[in-house]
Amino acid sequence: LYSIVHDVTDRRRTEEALRQSEEKFRLAFQTSPDSINLNRLSDGTYIDVNEGFIRLAGFPREEAIGQTPLELNIWNNPDDRKRLVDGLMRDGVVENLETEFRKRSGEIAIGLISARRLWLNGEDVILSITRDITERKQIENALRESEDRYRQIVETSTDAILVTCNGVITYANPAALRLFRAGGESDLVGKSYLVMAYPDDRSESAARIARGMKEKWIAPPREHRILTLNGQVVHVESTGVPIQYQGKTHLFGMFRDITDRKQAEERLRETEKKYRELADSLPQVIFEVESDGRITYLNRNAYSLFGYTPEEVASGFNVLEAFIPEDRKRVAQDIIQNTQGEKVPQREYTAIKKDGTAFPVGIHANRVWRGETPTGVRGILIDLSPARRAEAEKQRLEVQLQQAQKMEAIGALAGGIAHDFNNILSAIIGYTELAVLNDVSGACGPELHQALIAANRAKDLVKQILAFSRQTDEERLPVKVGGAVREAAKFLRATIPTTIEIKINIPDSSGAVLANSVELHQIILNLCTNAVHAIGERGGLLEIEVKNIEIGRAQKRNFVELDPGPYVRVSVKDTGYGMSSDVIERIFDPYFTTKEKGVGTGLGLAVVHGIVTKSGGAVKVESTPGRGSIFHVYLPRVDRVAPHKATPSESVVGGTERILFVDDEKMLVDIGGKILQRLGYEVVSRTSPIEALELFRAKPDHFDIVITDQTMPGMTGDLLTKEMMRIRPDIPIVICTGYSQGLDPERARQCGIKAFVMKPILIQDIAAAVRKALGKT
Numbered sequence: 148l149y150s151i152v153h154d155v156t157d158r159r160r161t162e163e164a165l166r167q168s169e170e171k172f173r174l175a176f177q178t179s180p181d182s183i184n185l186n187r188l189s190d191g192t193y194i195d196v197n198e199g200f201i202r203l204a205g206f207p208r209e210e211a212i213g214q215t216p217l218e219l220n221i222w223n224n225p226d227d228r229k230r231l232v233d234g235l236m237r238d239g240v241v242e243n244l245e246t247e248f249r250k251r252s253g254e255i256a257i258g259l260i261s262a263r264r265l266w267l268n269g270e271d272v273i274l275s276i277t278r279d280i281t282e283r284k285q286i287e288n289a290l291r292e293s294e295d296r297y298r299q300i301v302e303t304s305t306d307a308i309l310v311t312c313n314g315v316i317t318y319a320n321p322a323a324l325r326l327f328r329a330g331g332e333s334d335l336v337g338k339s340y341l342v343m344a345y346p347d348d349r350s351e352s353a354a355r356i357a358r359g360m361k362e363k364w365i366a367p368p369r370e371h372r373i374l375t376l377n378g379q380v381v382h383v384e385s386t387g388v389p390i391q392y393q394g395k396t397h398l399f400g401m402f403r404d405i406t407d408r409k410q411a412e413e414r415l416r417e418t419e420k421k422y423r424e425l426a427d428s429l430p431q432v433i434f435e436v437e438s439d440g441r442i443t444y445l446n447r448n449a450y451s452l453f454g455y456t457p458e459e460v461a462s463g464f465n466v467l468e469a470f471i472p473e474d475r476k477r478v479a480q481d482i483i484q485n486t487q488g489e490k491v492p493q494r495e496y497t498a499i500k501k502d503g504t505a506f507p508v509g510i511h512a513n514r515v516w517r518g519e520t521p522t523g524v525r526g527i528l529i530d531l532s533p534a535r536r537a538e539a540e541k542q543r544l545e546v547q548l549q550q551a552q553k554m555e556a557i558g559a560l561a562g563g564i565a566h567d568f569n570n571i572l573s574a575i576i577g578y579t580e581l582a583v584l585n586d587v588s589g590a591c592g593p594e595l596h597q598a599l600i601a602a603n604r605a606k607d608l609v610k611q612i613l614a615f616s617r618q619t620d621e622e623r624l625p626v627k628v629g630g631a632v633r634e635a636a637k638f639l640r641a642t643i644p645t646t647i648e649i650k651i652n653i654p655d656s657s658g659a660v661l662a663n664s665v666e667l668h669q670i671i672l673n674l675c676t677n678a679v680h681a682i683g684e685r686g687g688l689l690e691i692e693v694k695n696i697e698i699g700r701a702q703k704r705n706f707v708e709l710d711p712g713p714y715v716r717v718s719v720k721d722t723g724y725g726m727s728s729d730v731i732e733r734i735f736d737p738y739f740t741t742k743e744k745g746v747g748t749g750l751g752l753a754v755v756h757g758i759v760t761k762s763g764g765a766v767k768v769e770s771t772p773g774r775g776s777i778f779h780v781y782l783p784r785v786d787r788v789a790p791h792k793a794t795p796s797e798s799v800v801g802g803t804e805r806i807l808f809v810d811d812e813k814m815l816v817d818i819g820g821k822i823l824q825r826l827g828y829e830v831v832s833r834t835s836p837i838e839a840l841e842l843f844r845a846k847p848d849h850f851d852i853v854i855t856d857q858t859m860p861g862m863t864g865d866l867l868t869k870e871m872m873r874i875r876p877d878i879p880i881v882i883c884t885g886y887s888q889g890l891d892p893e894r895a896r897q898c899g900i901k902a903f904v905m906k907p908i909l910i911q912d913i914a915a916a917v918r919k920a921l922g923k924t
Contacts, residue, residue, distance in 0.1 A: 646686030681723025
């Protein structure tokens with residue numbers, strides 16, 4: 148028996164070493180954070196991939212194995228694949244090939260590939276290791292793009308910038324020198340940053356530096372403290388980015404001084420502690436209540452508005468007690484709904500004070516949280532009483548506006564009536580005055596005189612209409628008050644019920660006042676009309692008294708509106724229903740009235756008060772409900788009276804000049820021509836201003852004076868004046884008008900008009916105007 152024995156110890160050792168080597172390779176293959184894959188050289192098919200590949204490329208292991216990179220569409224740039232294959236075929240190895248690859252999600256990433264040809268299990272394979280450098284490339288590209296601006300940005304940055312390598316400062320910008328209180332860059336460069344970290348924050352700072360250096364980790368913003376070189380503690384917010392600087396990995400750190408912000412936050416916390424004081428200063432009610440209605444907070448205004456004390460509220464007062472019974476259920480429901488998160492719009496309720504006074508309020512509230520639990524509501528309560536009063540005032544003003552618009556319409560109507568009526572009166576007065584002049588025997592004298600008196604009353608009536616609608620501002624002259632009262636009484640007697648007795652007491656010694664006669668009549672009539680309304684249909688007594696009085700310094704305290712001196716007092720007393728003190732306080736307000744709608748405008752007493760005040764006087768009222776009223780009007784007394792006006796029977800001055808008379812009313816042209824001819828003038832008349840202008844243009848030197856109406860169709864009197872004065876600047880012109888809102892004596896004077904006469908025209912008025920215009924007064 149022959150036997151051969153071979154020593155296989157070395158082989159066994161070799162096999163074991165190989166097995167251990169393969170095991171180490173397998174472990175390294177699977178646990179490497181980089182992407183590792185084996186591909187068949189012949190067709191590129193994936194034989195194996197590690198977890199790093201799965202994380203990086205996004206393909207599951209079972210989806211990748213058996214597929215080629217081309218089938219998985221991994222290569223973003225086919226030229227990169229060609230360079231890899233060519234390098235392996237030529238050299239058998241490729242080191243650090245930078246390439247772009249496409250992940251399973253479609254996202255493009257950048258990898259650094261190192262590959263080697265191997266003979267494994269009987270076939271030629273490629274072992275590839277790929278490191279994801281996308282983030283690093285992004286940082287490098289960003290740094291590269293900003294390289295030109297880097298120095299300027301860093302040097303001028305308001306944030307402190309430190310560049311460190313393993314914690315040692317290699318660069319500090321000017322802001323860092325200021326932050327760390329360094330005198331120069333040499334005070335920081337070469338020193339460890341951790342020395343300037345606050346002791347309690349130092350360990351975390353060291354860990355962040357180490358991680359940034361090792362993992363190229365971009366540190367997120369962090370708030371912490373540092374120590375300056377002079378030992379001062381500063382609060383900062385910092386972040387760090389790994390960069391390549393001078394061939395080494397450095398950390399680019401930015402520090403922002405947030406000390407002011409921290410101090411502001413501290414001040415804010417202090418302010419929040421004082422918010423109750425702020426709430427107490429608000430004019431609204433600030434409240435906080437639990438869902439069951441228990442009050443947990445009220446500001447100071449709540450106590451002053453509702454009248455309760457803090458002790459009364461703290462003793463168990465429920466918020467529902469602050470509302471009228473009819474609203475309490477609704478308030479409770481709104482609190483519950485708000486607490487539960489249901490949207491409750493701003494509501495209006497009727498609240499009630501401690502003294503029982505009810506008033507409207509508006510409430511807007513939101514729910515209150517205690518931790519994660521809603522417990523009640525917090526909000527604002529607004530007293531709506533001022534808003535309600537403002538709304539009432541607005542409605543009152545709207546009524547006033549409507550009344551004012553009515554008065555404006557009345558004014559426009561009055562102006563139209565005045566113009567036409569004055570033209571009619573001009574004819575009546577003119578023909579009557581002419582008849583008086585022609586009545587040589589005097590047989591018709593009394594009748595014609597009465598006709599003139601009636602016409603002049605009509606003339607004054609037009610003035611009253613215009614004055615009431617504020618269309619005129621008549622001259623104030625000394626007027627005997629007694630006469631005005633008697634005339635007003637006659638007018639009243641004809642218009643009021645016979646059940647009302649009128650008693651007048653006017654002594655012969657009653658004085659005169661400086662007034663406009665129309666306005667004086669208006670005062671008396673308005674006071675008497677009010678008295679008649681107060682007496683009503685039941686009948687009663689209306690008394691009017693005129694009396695001279697003296698107001699001395701001793702009586703001054705009872706007449707604060709009046710200066711000491713002589714006055715005429717007009718008293719209007721009635722036996723009507725009287726007035727309360729509240730009504731007396733408002734009777735002179737425009738549009739205030741106690742009468743039924745449609746009976747009064749609320750303007751009568753306001754007009755009286757305005758006229759009297761403008762005249763330097765005052766109005767006093769005495770009244771007792773159920774016992775009647777008495778109004779005292781005080782007007783300053785004057786000694787002289789208005790000058791006597793000439794009557795048609797008195798002599799007037801005429802002349803022989805040639806007059807061009809223009810008026811669109813044929814009747815006025817007729818009577819005007821006759822009166823002027825009776826005065827001795829040579830008259831040429833025209834009813835058309837256009838024809839009159841053509842006549843004047845043809846014979847400008849034929850006329851000595853022109854008399855024209857103002858309101859005419861085709862051309863107004865002032866425009867006719869301008870055209871005639873262009874032709875002959877020295878021509879005297881007299882203008883007459885029944886009523887013109889656009890022309891008054893002052894504007895007429897500015898237009899070059901020599902005399903301005905208001906219709907209806909008396910003979911002495913037109914005679915005087917002609918002589919004045921001719922310069923022969």
